[in-house]
Amino acid sequence: MRRHAKRYLMLVALLAASTLIVACDKRNAYVPPPAPKVTVAKPLRKSVVDYLEATGNTQAMQSVNLPARVEGYLQAIKFQDGQHVKKDQLLFVIQQDQYKAKVKEAQASIDSYKATLTQAEIEYNRAKKLYAEKAGPDTEVVKWQTTRDSAIASLESARAQLDIAKLNLSYTMITAPFDGRMGRHQVDVGNLVGGGGQQTLLSTIIQDDPLYVYFTLNERELLRIIKAHENKHDDPKGKAALEMGLSNTTSYNYKGTLDYTDLGVDPQTGTLLMRGVFPNPKRDLLPGLFVRLRAPVETRDALLLPEAAVGVAQVGHYVLVVGDKNIVEQRPVSVGTVVDGMRIIDKGLDGSERVIVNGIQRARAGGEVTPEEAAPGAPAAAKP
Incomplete structure (x- = not known):
């Protein structure tokens, strides 16, 4: 009897343990997460529109140094540093007294040689008349002819000296060669400029409207353009369109045209130098900027x-x-x-x-x- 009771208790314990194990298995079973x-x-x-993209740098269309071409004291500066100026606007004035005097001196020499020439012409004509009438020697004719020719040559030399004097006088007034923006002045008023046979740099002027943009294309991009246009009959006078954006934007707000392509591909770099031109009426673009460029190639x-x-x-x-x-x-x-x-x-x-x-x-x-x-x-x- 005891043996049966003992077996019964063991069976109950085993059933309880099995139930517990099954319950634990159900609680700890792995359930895969749902698909994301x-x-x-x-x-x-x-x-x-397929675009060809490149990077480049802006450059002034013209940049001219303004030197002192004659010696003298700088008398006046007629602009503000960085100012936009018009063509032929007066920029610098160099002391003019000595150059005005040179003009007067050259003019006086002309007047003197004119008088000498007039006298030589009269004497020459009279000597020829007397010689024709056998009333004078031929030496007088030769003498006054030589005097006349010498006076003509001296007069031409005096006129050339007057031209040089006027030219030097004009150099005392430096004007803008084109519409543009001035750099800072390099010399202050009162300084001697152009001395010692050397030109003194007074300032620099640039043309910033429009601006040039220089960039390069590699051979692969160049061949792509050629292939895209090989079946097109473009107007030879037309210029390819370009779009430009600055480094701090993602847009291409500036519109321009292709202006120049180099004579050939550089064999060392495998690139072709090209140049675009962009209007800059607001002068918000400066030379030397890094810019992004793109050009439409084809539509597909x-x-x-x-x-x-x-x-x-x-x-x-x-x-x-x-x-x-x-x-x-x-x-x-x-x-x-x-x-x-x-x-x-x-x-x-x-x-x-x-x-x-x-x-x-x-x-x-x-x-x-x-x-x-x-x-x-x-x-x-x-x-x-």
Whole structure:
């Protein structure tokens, strides 16, 4: 009897322990988390303009040093440093007294030689008449002819000296050679300038409207332009359009044209030097700025995705595509330029794929996701 009771108690204990173990197993069982939610959208297909992009630097269209071309004391400065001036506006005045005196001296020499020439002409004509009448020797004719010719030469020399004197006098007044902006003055009033046979730099003037922009293209980009235009019959007088943006903006607010291309590709760098010209009526652009440039090459249909939906790995660019069974695939793609915040996809997609545009960091290649379609229209901007 005791033996049966003992077996019974052992059986009850075993059943209780089994129940406890089963209960613990149910409480600690692993339950996989739900697939992460992501937003998917098909690439946007639209007509886009392909641009050729480059970087460059602005440069003044003209930059001229203004030296003192004659010696004298600087008498006046007629502008403010940094001022915009007009062509032929007076900028500097050098003491003029000695140069005005040189003009008067040259003019007096002319008057003297004119009088000498007049007398020589009279005596020469009289000597010829007397010689013709056999009333005078031929030596008198030769004498007065020589005197007349000498007076003519002296008169021409005096006139040349007058021209030089007037030219030197004009150099005492330095004027602006074109509309532009002045630099700072290098010499103060009262200083002797142009002395010692050397020119003294007074200031510099630049033409800042319009401005030049210099940039380079490599061979691949140059061949791309040639190919894009090989079937076009462009107006040979027309100039290619350029757009320019500053380094602190993403837009291209300045419009200009291609002005010059170098004679050939530099064999050492494999690049071609080019130049654009941009109006600058507000003078808000300065020479020496680093700028971004782009030029339209061709218009074509393309696929676009939000730029943040395109990842970059060691092998290149990629996007995350959701398949039929909601499994994520990492798809390599070739990309183009950015258009209105959207990245052009040149290769790797046909437009029917569901691309993850939101929740990219929650998805991984080979994993399952719960996709939600983006709102109708353009794909939404990608978010983590």
